Amino acid sequence: MSGIRYSFxxxxxxxxxxxxxxxxxxxxxxxxxxSDLEKRRIAGVSEICPSNASYLVxxxxxxxxxxxxxxxxxxxxxxxxxxxxELPTRIVEIPVLYNDPWTRETxxxxxERHQDPKSTDIEYAARINGYxxxxxxxxxxxxxxxxxxxxxxxxxxxxxxxxxxRAKQIEVPKYLRPRTDTPxxxxxxxxxxxxxxxxxxxxxxxMFGITPAPIYDPAQKLxxxxxxxxxxxxxxxxxxxxxxxxxYDRDVKAVEAGTFDLTIKPVNFSLKAFHKDPGGxxxxxxxVLHGH
Amino acid sequence: xxIEVIKPGLATSVQDAGRPGYYNIGIPLSGALDQYALRAxxxxxxxDAGAAALEATLLGPELVFREPAIIAVTxxxxxxxxxxxxxxxxxSFAVRVDDRLTFDFMKVGAxxxxxxxxxxxxxxxxxxxxxxxxxxxGGFSGRKLAAGDLLxxxxxxxxxxxxxxxxxxxxxxxxxxxxxxxxxGLYFHRLTEEAARTFFEDTxxxxxxxxxxxxxxxxxxxxxxxxxKQPFGAGSDPSNxxxxxxxxxxxxxxxxxxxxxxxxxAVSGGGYAMIGTVISADMHRIxxxxxxxxxxxxxxxxxxxxxxxxxxxxxxxxxxxxxx
Numbered sequence: 001m002s003g004i005r006y007s008f009x010x011x012x013x014x015x016x017x018x019x020x021x022x023x024x025x026x027x028x029x030x031x032x033x034x035s036d037l038e039k040r041r042i043a044g045v046s047e048i049c050p051s052n053a054s055y056l057v058x059x060x061x062x063x064x065x066x067x068x069x070x071x072x073x074x075x076x077x078x079x080x081x082x083x084x085x086e087l088p089t090r091i092v093e094i095p096v097l098y099n100d101p102w103t104r105e106t107x108x109x110x111x112e113r114h115q116d117p118k119s120t121d122i123e124y125a126a127r128i129n130g131y132x133x134x135x136x137x138x139x140x141x142x143x144x145x146x147x148x149x150x151x152x153x154x155x156x157x158x159x160x161x162x163x164x165x166r167a168k169q170i171e172v173p174k175y176l177r178p179r180t181d182t183p184x185x186x187x188x189x190x191x192x193x194x195x196x197x198x199x200x201x202x203x204x205x206x207m208f209g210i211t212p213a214p215i216y217d218p219a220q221k222l223x224x225x226x227x228x229x230x231x232x233x234x235x236x237x238x239x240x241x242x243x244x245x246x247x248y249d250r251d252v253k254a255v256e257a258g259t260f261d262l263t264i265k266p267v268n269f270s271l272k273a274f275h276k277d278p279g280g281x282x283x284x285x286x287x288v289l290h291g292h
Numbered sequence: 293x294x295i296e297v298i299k300p301g302l303a304t305s306v307q308d309a310g311r312p313g314y315y316n317i318g319i320p321l322s323g324a325l326d327q328y329a330l331r332a333x334x335x336x337x338x339x340d341a342g343a344a345a346l347e348a349t350l351l352g353p354e355l356v357f358r359e360p361a362i363i364a365v366t367x368x369x370x371x372x373x374x375x376x377x378x379x380x381x382x383x384s385f386a387v388r389v390d391d392r393l394t395f396d397f398m399k400v401g402a403x404x405x406x407x408x409x410x411x412x413x414x415x416x417x418x419x420x421x422x423x424x425x426x427x428x429x430g431g432f433s434g435r436k437l438a439a440g441d442l443l444x445x446x447x448x449x450x451x452x453x454x455x456x457x458x459x460x461x462x463x464x465x466x467x468x469x470x471x472x473x474x475x476x477g478l479y480f481h482r483l484t485e486e487a488a489r490t491f492f493e494d495t496x497x498x499x500x501x502x503x504x505x506x507x508x509x510x511x512x513x514x515x516x517x518x519x520x521k522q523p524f525g526a527g528s529d530p531s532n533x534x535x536x537x538x539x540x541x542x543x544x545x546x547x548x549x550x551x552x553x554x555x556x557x558a559v560s561g562g563g564y565a566m567i568g569t570v571i572s573a574d575m576h577r578i579x580x581x582x583x584x585x586x587x588x589x590x591x592x593x594x595x596x597x598x599x600x601x602x603x604x605x606x607x608x609x610x611x612x613x614x615x616x
Contacts, residue, residue, distance in 0.1 A: 007477040007478050008475060008477050008569075008594060009475075009477065009478055009539030009541075009542055009566070009569040010475050010539060010540075010541050010542070010569030010570060010571050010572060010597065011475065011571055011572050011594060011597040011598055011601055012539070012540070012541075012572050013539035013540070013542075013569065015477075015478050015536070015537065015539060015566075017536070019523075020523040020526075020533075020534070021523035021524040021525055021526070021534060022523075022524055022525025022526075022534045023524070046312040046313060047312065047313065047315040047316060048316060049315050049316040049537040049560065049561070050316070051535065051536050051537045051561050052525070052534050052535050052536060053525070053534045053536075054534070054536040054537065055537065056315075056536070056537030056538075056539060056561075058312075058315065058539070058540070061598060061601065062601075062605070066594055066598075150535060150537075150561060151316065151317045151318055152315070152316070152317065152318035152537065152559070152560035152561040153318060153535075153559050153560060153561055153562055154318050154426050154427060154559060154560075155317065155318045155319045155424070155426070155427035155429065156317055156318055156319075156427075157318055159535060166524065173527070173528055174527060190527070190563075191525055191526065191527050191534075191535075191563070192524065192525045193525070193535065198318075199426065199427065199428070201426070216427070218417065218427070218428060218429045218434060229429075230317045230318070230319070232317070233317070234316070
């Protein structure tokens with residue numbers, strides 16, 4: 001990583017770029033600084049937003065002077081240094097119906113905005129990432145777990161970064177021109193990031209499937225949304241679970257009945273242990289989900 | 293105590309001082325885009341400065357009052373009328389049962405604020421009554437107003453009375469051409485030298501795509517970004533970065549074409565390089581720009597930004613003291 005870069009965003013924000021490029025290290029460092037800042041409960045700080053390889057802080061310059069805010073963040077950076085970064089977090093299993101009829105119907109409507117109008121999004125992504133079939137691609141996508149590396153754009157939308165070596169990262173361009181429509185709960189991908197569209201709306205990510213699990217609901221009807229209307233937090237770990245159409249339909253009925261729930265387990269993530277054996281460590285995380 | 297919405301206008305919503313604290317999960321600040329006008333309207337009717345009021349954009353609503361009320365209208369120049377009779381802007385007045393409030397077109401300015409003594413009493417969500425329409429959150433049923441809506445009004449504990457007026461020197465003017473002060477930074481270094489210059493030289497025109505999320509500007513020269521091998525995870529266009537958090541007021545230029553200033557319903561992050569941020573003291577002035585109004589961007593430093601902020605705060609303090 002090159003040096004961390006600090007920049008004021010007007011008189012109320014500091015933007016901190018940990019690194020120009022995305023990596024687990026950059027994400028982790030940003031998370032660590034943000035958690036530390038949060039714990040200090042500094043008067044005047046109103047927003048602390050970790051995001052991929054950077055973070056953003058909003059503050060009231062009438063309460064804490066911009067230069068003092070800047071020094072505080074630099075102090076936290078120095079204190080954290082290159083310590084072994086551990087993150088107490090949770091792992092959640094999200095069911096996905098890959099190659100579903102709803103995203104397929106949508107992608108057909110916007111074919112002229114796509115790089116390869118003759119393929120579907122998932123066929124295109126599989127091919128340019130070197131997979132021989134959609135099944136092989138789905139196996140890679142749903143194999144290793146993913147970090148929620150940012151929540152935002154719109155309410156509750158998680159950006160996800162897969163826990164694999166860079167050579168194995170799935171990379172796809174965004175649509176040539178953004179669509180004006182994306183089904184709610186579409187599982188998408190753009191650049192090296194996955195996402196779940198929390199609400200219906202415009203979007204430019206390739207669409208691979210759909211999940212029956214609502215992740216944002218101001219009415220907070222489902223058990224896992226009782227604490228807060230948006231489910232995801234930066235640092236959450238997600239494991240996709242491919243499901244069939246029958247399972248999808250059953251889940252949707254359960255959502256409507258208010259009985260649908262997710263499997264969520266607490267877990268402690270160590271970056272060092274991950275680097276020693278990415279494959280083995282990822283598998284051990286997934287085992288936590290199933291109670292081993 | 294209800295207000296019935298007969299016609300909603302173009303985009304009218306319940307807004308207050310905003311909902312800070314949830315930007316990290318993509319729920320933006322929201323609240324009145326013109327916080328100065330919101331404060332004025334509330335203080336005129338004896339409410340707390342940040343109480344919930346109605347924000348109407350470009351075309352005012354038509355409302356019928358089911359109970360007597362004290363109200364005030366501030367912001368854009370759009371004459372309020374009670375049963376067809378003109379009333380003054382920036383001065384509180386009484387309405388009786390079944391009175392009908394309508395508005396003339398907004399001659400200058402883009403947003404009016406309608407405050408009612410007692411405030412619009414929709415339930416607070418996450419500490420605010422503001423509407424965030426993209427997330428179907430807050431305000432009246434999480435959306436802009438529609439015909440037939442019945443708006444509850446809070447019980448008046450305050451000393452709302454008619455005939456309270458904003459001092460003349462505190463009444464803002466809304467020029468059709470203005471200067472917006474910008475602190476450069478963020479990814480400004482990604483612009484070519486020429487683009488870094490022409491951004492400030494050119495006069496920009498507000499595009500029709502100007503709303504609570506952001507204000508888009510056009511008709512300036514295209515802004516080129518420096519060519520580079522794009523970092524891992526950033527998109528392929530030179531205006532792309534690894535998706536990051538967007539400050540309120542930050543300026544992004546997708547594809548180098550049309551600058552967008554994010555406002556209080558901002559998308560909280562994304563993959564477009566931000567080249568600077570409009571200073572906090574100028575954010576409420578953006579809210580009153582109509583499509584086709586003109587803007588020039590003026591580069592300032594942090595000291596100038598803080599000085600402008602202090603001036604804005606002292607105007608607000610004067611507003612409070614003169615009306616209490």
